[in-house]
Amino acid sequence: MTEKLVLHEYAQSGNCYKIRLTAALLGLPLERQEYDIMNGETRTPEFLEKVNANGRIPVLQMGERFLPESNAACFYLADGSKLVPEDRFGRADMLRWMFFEQYNHEPNVATMRFWMAFVGEERLNEAQRGQVESKRAAGNAALKLMDEHLAARPFFVGSRPSLADVALYAYTHVAEDGGFTLSDYPHVEAWLRRVEAEPGYVPMSA
Amino acid sequence: MTEKLVLHEYAQSGNCYKIRLTAALLGLPLERQEYDIMNGETRTPEFLEKVNANGRIPVLQMGERFLPESNAACFYLADGSKLVPEDRFGRADMLRWMFFEQYNHEPNVATMRFWMAFVGEERLNEAQRGQVESKRAAGNAALKLMDEHLAARPFFVGSRPSLADVALYAYTHVAEDGGFTLSDYPHVEAWLRRVEAEPGYVPMSA
Numbered sequence: 501m502t503e504k505l506v507l508h509e510y511a512q513s514g515n516c517y518k519i520r521l522t523a524a525l526l527g528l529p530l531e532r533q534e535y536d537i538m539n540g541e542t543r544t545p546e547f548l549e550k551v552n553a554n555g556r557i558p559v560l561q562m563g564e565r566f567l568p569e570s571n572a573a574c575f576y577l578a579d580g581s582k583l584v585p586e587d588r589f590g591r592a593d594m595l596r597w598m599f600f601e602q603y604n605h606e607p608n609v610a611t612m613r614f615w616m617a618f619v620g621e622e623r624l625n626e627a628q629r630g631q632v633e634s635k636r637a638a639g640n641a642a643l644k645l646m647d648e649h650l651a652a653r654p655f656f657v658g659s660r661p662s663l664a665d666v667a668l669y670a671y672t673h674v675a676e677d678g679g680f681t682l683s684d685y686p687h688v689e690a691w692l693r694r695v696e697a698e699p700g701y702v703p704m705s706a
Numbered sequence: 707m708t709e710k711l712v713l714h715e716y717a718q719s720g721n722c723y724k725i726r727l728t729a730a731l732l733g734l735p736l737e738r739q740e741y742d743i744m745n746g747e748t749r750t751p752e753f754l755e756k757v758n759a760n761g762r763i764p765v766l767q768m769g770e771r772f773l774p775e776s777n778a779a780c781f782y783l784a785d786g787s788k789l790v791p792e793d794r795f796g797r798a799d800m801l802r803w804m805f806f807e808q809y810n811h812e813p814n815v816a817t818m819r820f821w822m823a824f825v826g827e828e829r830l831n832e833a834q835r836g837q838v839e840s841k842r843a844a845g846n847a848a849l850k851l852m853d854e855h856l857a858a859r860p861f862f863v864g865s866r867p868s869l870a871d872v873a874l875y876a877y878t879h880v881a882e883d884g885g886f887t888l889s890d891y892p893h894v895e896a897w898l899r900r901v902e903a904e905p906g907y908v909p910m911s912a
Contacts, residue, residue: 567799588782588785588786596773603808
């Protein structure tokens with residue numbers, strides 16, 4: 501890629517970290533622009549007009565084009581690389597876990613982390629408080645499904661890491677911030693260590 | 707594709723319809739196996755063991771391999787076809803709208819349809835009832851974003867239909883079942899008619 505890549509982000513968001521981790525594993529340089537989501541910096545008229553009408557980060561900018569949705573941005577960076585399986589079933593199976601991540605994992609594991617570690621349990625509103633129990637159960641169900649899948653495999657798809665691992669690693673490795681107990685999922689814990697051993701790996705705080 | 711394709715489904719689910727519509731637009735034959743999700747037929751030990759450990763439909767079966775997640779199954783069928791843009795940005799931008807569909811649209815527009823038209827508002831439990839207002843608002847926000855995007859374009863990505871249109875069409879065209887008012891979104895309504903005019907289009911009831 502010859503065009504300059506800029507990541508519009510909030511560094512502590514796992515969705516933003518996915519894109520940084522993908523770029524790092526592929527050796528791609530990425531400029532970073534930070535927004536304070538707690539103070540509405542992604543809801544300003546300028547942001548909505550120029551960067552993302554959906555008012556969310558991350559957004560990956562290449563030249564004058566803007567790409568929202570974390571997993572789509574990872575796919576853009578990794579398309580044709582070692583992080584996307586070469587065979588048709590493998591590519592679709594990778595996307596299967598990335599859709600699982602956005603539907604079954606992130607709304608539970610990431611939202612619990614945001615509520616518990618960023619907002620604070622005592623500041624949740626009534627509607628949020630009413631969902632804590634079901635999100636905890638659904639988050640544990642997602643982690644259990646991952647644990648069973650990883651019992652027989654080193655990575656989610658095939659024998660090498662793919663974007664499925666990057667996408668699921670981002671919020672899983674900080675799941676304890678949301679009150680989940682990773683030692684309940686030993687195959688997940690072993691897989692986290694395998695992802696961290698990959699050449700080019702960078703931690704969320706980097 | 708030479709292998710036999712079987713769709714494990716519940717015909718009234720928009721997520722299952724997406725896969726049938728993709729196959730129809732591409733002229734691919736698809737066998738169908740129906741499950742009664744209202745009576746737990748996707749939670750039996752046999753289903754969880756053989757078809758999908760996540761207990762959900764749709765699942766696309768090709769030979770002895772099983773692929774859950776509707777948008778991943780659509781991608782498998784359409785990979786390399788006219789429904790997936792040929793350029794790198796277009797492919798990622800298509801996935802952007804498919805992740806938007808699963809994160810911002812389906813959990814609101816489809817869940818409201820399920821609650822209002824299948825479960826019945828008077829039979830919702832307290833936690834569900836507490837989310838009706840926020841899901842209605844979030845569903846309308848998703849439809850508004852689509853309407854603004856479609857004001858200047860015939861389809862979501864480029865000048866031809868892609869899987870982004872298939873994925874978003876499925877629950878949008880029946881959004882009124884969930885209490886949404888499509889005439890509030892004239893560009894969306896015009897786009898629905900364009901999708902329906904595509905050669906090979908099949909209705910949900912087919």
